[in-house]
Amino acid sequence: MTRTAIQKPDYEAELRKAGVRITRPRRIIVGILTDTEDHPDALEIFRRAVAIDSSISLSTVYRTMKLLEGLGAIHRHAFEGGPSRFEQAGGDHHDHLIDIETGDVIEFKSDRIEQLQNEIARSLGYDIVHHRLELYGRKCKVK
Amino acid sequence: MTRTAIQKPDYEAELRKAGVRITRPRRIIVGILTDTEDHPDALEIFRRAVAIDSSISLSTVYRTMKLLEGLGAIHRHAFEGGPSRFEQAGGDHHDHLIDIETGDVIEFKSDRIEQLQNEIARSLGYDIVHHRLELYGRKCKVK
DNA sequence: ATGCAATTGCAAATCGTTTGCAATAATGGC
DNA sequence: GCCATTATTGCAAACGATTTGCAATTGCAT
Numbered sequence: 620m621t622r623t624a625i626q627k628p629d630y631e632a633e634l635r636k637a638g639v640r641i642t643r644p645r646r647i648i649v650g651i652l653t654d655t656e657d658h659p660d661a662l663e664i665f666r667r668a669v670a671i672d673s674s675i676s677l678s679t680v681y682r683t684m685k686l687l688e689g690l691g692a693i694h695r696h697a698f699e700g701g702p703s704r705f706e707q708a709g710g711d712h713h714d715h716l717i718d719i720e721t722g723d724v725i726e727f728k729s730d731r732i733e734q735l736q737n738e739i740a741r742s743l744g745y746d747i748v749h750h751r752l753e754l755y756g757r758k759c760k761v762k
Numbered sequence: 763m764t765r766t767a768i769q770k771p772d773y774e775a776e777l778r779k780a781g782v783r784i785t786r787p788r789r790i791i792v793g794i795l796t797d798t799e800d801h802p803d804a805l806e807i808f809r810r811a812v813a814i815d816s817s818i819s820l821s822t823v824y825r826t827m828k829l830l831e832g833l834g835a836i837h838r839h840a841f842e843g844g845p846s847r848f849e850q851a852g853g854d855h856h857d858h859l860i861d862i863e864t865g866d867v868i869e870f871k872s873d874r875i876e877q878l879q880n881e882i883a884r885s886l887g888y889d890i891v892h893h894r895l896e897l898y899g900r901k902c903k904v905k
Numbered sequence: 906a907t908g909c910a911a912t913t914g915c916a917a918a919t920c921g922t923t924t925g926c927a928a929t930a931a932t933g934g935c
Numbered sequence: 936g937c938c939a940t941t942a943t944t945g946c947a948a949a950c951g952a953t954t955t956g957c958a959a960t961t962g963c964a965t
Contacts, residue, residue: 640931640942661922676945681922699840699894702921716886725886732878736897739870740859745899748862751842752895754879756888783911783962804953819914824953845952 628653628709633692644679647671649687658696658704658724698724698753714752771796771852776835787822790814792830801839801847801867841867841896857895 630649634641651667659667665680684705687693695703698717704724712733713726732752740747773792777784794810802810808823827848830836838846841860847867855876856869875895883890 642931642943644944674945678923678946679944682943685923697840697842716883716888718888719891725888727882727886729878729882732875735872735875735878736895739872740897740899741902743859743868743870744901745859745861745868745897746902747897747899750895750897752879752893754883754888754890754893756883756890758887759884759889785912785962787913817914821915821954822913825912828954 628692628707630687630692633687633690637686637690639686643672644668644675645683647675648680648683652687652693652705652707655707658706660702660704662702664705699755714754716754716756718757719755720757771835771850773830773835776830776833780829780833782829786815787811787818788826790818791823791826795830795836795848795850798850801849803845803847805845807848842898857897859897859899861900862898863900 630653631641631646634645634649639645647668648664650671651664661677661680661684664684665675665677668675668680684693684695684703688695688705692708694706694708696706696715697703698715701722711728713728714732716725716727717723718725736750737747773796774784774789777788777792782788790811791807793814794807804820804823804827807827808818808820811818811823827836827838827846831838831848835851837849837851839849839858840846841858844865854871856871857875859868859870860866861868879893880890
């Protein structure tokens, strides 16, 4: 278990702070995000939302994700192949290991790697704005 | 300069070995790849190809890239936002630093990071099949 | 040269995502 | 609480990157 999620973000407060309206679709969507442990894509969020209110549209899911992303309330990950998958922001920074068999995402963190990345960028004359480190692998037999 | 390109791959030989036909479009496309130092996308390769033979189609560029990728002759990179960009395989493994201002790609390599990645994956019970490490940054003023 | 299968160009289809628009609903002022 | 105004919605159509079906063309072994 590398779960980092501890404090559930108060999305409604963030929305209010951003000066946007708290609508029924938004309430439902952030409700789903709040108690999500995995990294669902827009379609999956849409499915869960429709189960609550069948009138919600996929467009609204996309729009809401973009809004929340803009507020920094969620992170978007474009793992290989598939559609974007989302994760609540707020936990501390981490990278991802993707199980290529199941699509499962495992979070991990390595200060050492971060540090090396910074050294490398600096030696090339760059400041890192952000980075992407994804390991794609499969469960190994031998423990 | 972190250019690793030394030995130009003989794409035609690779195609022949793969038992596929050496057609005029393919000859032109691999010709372009052969003397390419950057990481062009399909459209850019198409443009360069059309300059040589205006009858070449974008579909053929895509088909050829997929073919070469399947042969392991080129690598495909899906950097943030944009379309896939290609690079000849054959040089030794490296990761990428993308200049978010210009789109320029700088190659780098860190055995230390690779090693740490393996340790992390292993500790999580996984074997790494492949990975993706991309640094997105901008040139820094202070040297 | 000849024939057949591989390959092409084109247009239409696909996938994930975004957008224009008219209809609807959330909020601030009363 | 009611209204007006304005943001937000659902829908369908547009989107960009890439893939595909198909009939026409081409490479290549004979």
